[in-house]
Amino acid sequence: MILDIYKDALEYSAKDWMKLVVLGVICFFSFLFLPVFLITGYNYRVVDTAVHGIINGRDPLPEFDDLISMFVDGVKVVIVQIAYMIVPFIIFMIFALIAGQVDGTLSSVLMLIGCLITFVIFVVAELMIQMGICHMAYNDGAFSKAFAVSEIKEVIDEIGWFECIITLIGLIIITLVISVVVTALIGIIFTAFGISGAVLGADPSGIFVLGAFINSAVAMFIVGPYLSIFNSRSIGLLYTMQI
Template sequence: MILDIYKDALEYSAKDWKTLVVLGVISLFSFLLLPAFIITGYNYRVVNQAVHGIINGKDPLPEFTDIMGMFVDGIKFFVVQVAYLIVPVLIFIIFALIAGNIGGFASAVLMVIGCLITFIVGVVAYIMNQMGICHMAYHDGEFSKAFAFKELKEVVDEVGWFECIATYLGLIIITVVLAVVVTSIIGMLFTVFGFSGFILGVDASGIFALGAFLNWLITIFIVGPYLSIFNSRSVGLLYTMQI
């Protein structure tokens, strides 16, 4: 089932390359915050479509309509993510403060324990966070549903804690591998061109600069948006395993 989710999401994310370019253009201005929330709002629409769909369905990519609504959804998406970070961050800070006042070997032991607890709580918080966003989307954007902890636990129990963790680990691996492979291929091609030009007595600095610029363009306009949609679609489809 997990492999089916990945297969669906990989194919789904490549359905419309123009959408990827549009997201890339918007991301260039994400430092202005408004575009950043539009991007998270679009990801929320991908999740929303997935939780109301099926694996290997024929869903098209969401359209860029109702931009203000997308912006609001993006803020809600962001707030949920930040809210779930608070507990593990507070736990780490508390342990760090106590360890800092103790000093010595006991301080090191306490920090190891604190890091372990923070990691465990962080994993649980991340799973609840992802399912919370999906649960909110499934209930027509009802914000409180993102923090309906009893319902979310039932969702995760139904899907399976192991399946959730395995799916998210797989997403991390696939995301890193795809990003590294694409950038490495482009980098190696222009490295070969550059050294070939150097051997022929041509100034290769322009070739290397072009390769770096092309890598940046492809990452911003293709790879980044593609992986963002891929992850959002996968998370939404994972939620449907309990429906």
């Protein structure tokens, strides 16, 4: 089932390349801060489509319409992410403060224990974030449903904690592999052009600069948006496994 989710999400994310470019343009202006909420809002729409769909369905990519609504959804998603991550942050800070009051081996042991506990809680918080956003989307955007902890836990219990964690690990691996492979391929191509130019007596610096520019452009306007949609779609479909 997990492999079916990945397959669906990989194909779904490539349905409309122009929308990837539009999302990439929004990402380009994310340094202005406000566009960040449009990005998270669009990914929320992808999740919303997924939780109301089925694996290998014919769902289209969401449109870039009603930007105010998309912006508001993005704000809600960011609030959910921050709220859940406050818990592991506070726990880590407590252990750090306590460890700072003692010396030697005890300080190191306390920090090690703190890091382990923080990591476990971080994983739980991340699952709660992802399933919380899906639960909000499934319940017609009801913000309170993102914090309905008992309901969200029931969802994760029904899907299976192991399946959820494995799915998230798989998403991380796939994201890294695609990013590295695309970057490496473009780098190899332009390196080969640069070496060939140097052999022929030409200055290869311009080719290398062009290669770096194209690599950055592809990552910003295609690969980044593609992987963003891929991850959102996968999480949304994971949520449907308990319905």
